[in-house]
Amino acid sequence: MGQTQGTSWLCPAEADRARLLDMERRIKPVRAAAMGILGAALIASGPWVGWWPVLVLLVSLAAFAVVDRGIEKAPRPEYRMAAGWALSQLLIAGSIVLSDGLHSPALCWLAIPVVTLSSRFSNRGVAAGLVLTIGLLLAVTIGLDHQAVMDDPSNLIFALGAIGAVGMLTTPLMVSDQAHRSDARIDALTGLLNRHALELRIAELEMQADGGDVTIGVIVADLDHFKAVNDAHGHATGDDVLRGTADRLRTHGRAFELIYRIGGEEFLVLLPGASLQDTIEHAEALRCAVGSRPIGDVPVTISCGVSASEVGAFDFQRVFGRADAALYEAKQAGRDQVRVRTLDDAATALARTAA
Structure with a gap:
């Protein structure tokens, strides 16, 4: 791409x-x-x-x-x-x-x-x-x-x-x-697309993927220790950090219309046509780009959770759920890293819960 x-x-x-x-x-x-x-x-x-x-x-x-x-x-x-x-x-x-x-x-x-x-x-x-x-x-x-x-x-x-x-x-x-x-x-603070735009894009991707031969990668990224940034430097600086992070995601993203702000300090990246390995590599590139240098005087890092759809179908809620679970693992493991959840991982976790 x-x-x-x-x-x-x-x-x-x-x-x-x-x-x-x-x-x-x-x-x-x-x-x-x-x-x-x-x-x-x-x-x-x-x-x-x-x-x-x-x-x-x-x-x-x-x-x-x-x-x-x-x-x-x-x-x-x-x-x-x-x-x-x-x-x-x-x-x-x-x-x-x-x-x-x-x-x-x-x-x-x-x-x-x-x-x-x-x-x-x-x-x-x-x-x-x-x-x-x-x-x-x-x-x-x-x-x-x-x-x-x-x-x-x-x-x-x-x-x-x-x-x-x-x-x-x-x-x-x-x-x-x-x-x-x-x-x-459009999100007024960062200039990224918002949840409403995401809903429209999801509907398009689900139709495009139905019966096709492509997969769609999903990255959920979250700024590390963002509450501490607001507490230590104030909300104005926090807003600058959010805008700076959005700029780095845009600069290193594959296409603007695939990057969304979905929460306070949470971002989503959709990658149509990307395999799971492609998505992992892209998430790692984004992580390195955001953490490459401070924004203003504030050191910034992100954690990323990654997953990808199976071929011929794109159930966003299921893929997003796996990526979100992977993001939680990245946070628990120390932040500033990329973690992955596959369909097999989700099946294994479900089996353990049932047992």
């Missing part, structure tokens, strides 16, 4: 990357339906505008298939999405060139991908997308036949108006949606 590489120009915060990936999951099936509608329109109008635009649409579908492959595991998925988005605009521009430029009925289609800009990217990404779209519009109109534009610029003006209006209207709608969703799903 890939490892996130911090923030980027398109995703100034890790929360932006989580939103981008979440929206991509939602847009993907709708995009397929929209492509079908565009394909039907191109086929229906083929006798009048020609068949080359249909070929361009097929190339676009193939390109999106390549972009989508493994995007959630990519270190910087936002760049792959931006490349796919830009390619879609280039292909629409190609369709316009092949169907009479300024007078092409596809001219207004450049506004369609603009609808998705604000759902994926921050304001800087929206601005960059609008600049690219307007540049392409000018290239396929003025660039191809500036005299035709001078004679009758109405098609260009209408297309510019549609692109600008779509960009302006969708941005505040997405800002409002983002604010409400962040309130519901």
Whole structure:
């Protein structure tokens, strides 16, 4: 699996990357339906505008298939999405060139991908997308036949108006949606996802794992002696320690949307596709990262409990229960360590209890 590489120009915060990936999951099936509608329109109008635009649409579908492959595991998925988005605009521009430029009925289609800009990217990404779209519009109109534009610029003006209006209207709608969703799903102190977001993700993973051939690793991590930190240094310092711990988990985590704050000083990491050994190694890496240096003047360590689901099924409560029991063992054994509970361990413990 890939490892996130911090923030980027398109995703100034890790929360932006989580939103981008979440929206991509939602847009993907709708995009397929929209492509079908565009394909039907191109086929229906083929006798009048020609068949080359249909070929361009097929190339676009193939390109999106390549972009989508493994995007959630990519270190910087936002760049792959931006490349796919830009390619879609280039292909629409190609369709316009092949169907009479300024007078092409596809001219207004450049506004369609603009609808998705604000759902994926921050304001800087929206601005960059609008600049690219307007540049392409000018290239396929003025660039191809500036005299035709001078004679009758109405098609260009209408297309510019549609692109600008779509960009302006969708941005505040997405800002409002983002604010409400962040309130519901983001922990205000650490910026990590919260229990509500976890419930939604668990439901997705349980459906994805059903009958499949992958396992899902679970890590439960807890800050060691956190009460003593609050007692000795005050709650403000305790908050700084929680934020610093969350930052280190994000920096060394595989993907932001898989790390959750589930309690005062307790964190959960989900690792889809990870074996038990993968999960153990990842937990050890997180433990070392958090304890590598003090946060402020406070030495910090974490204890981790690890477990993993069996192949083809993900019962979160059972896997979490095993990982939580392993965390308890780590605490009892002296803290600052990783302990593991497997399905066999749980069966053995149950048998001993029954006996």
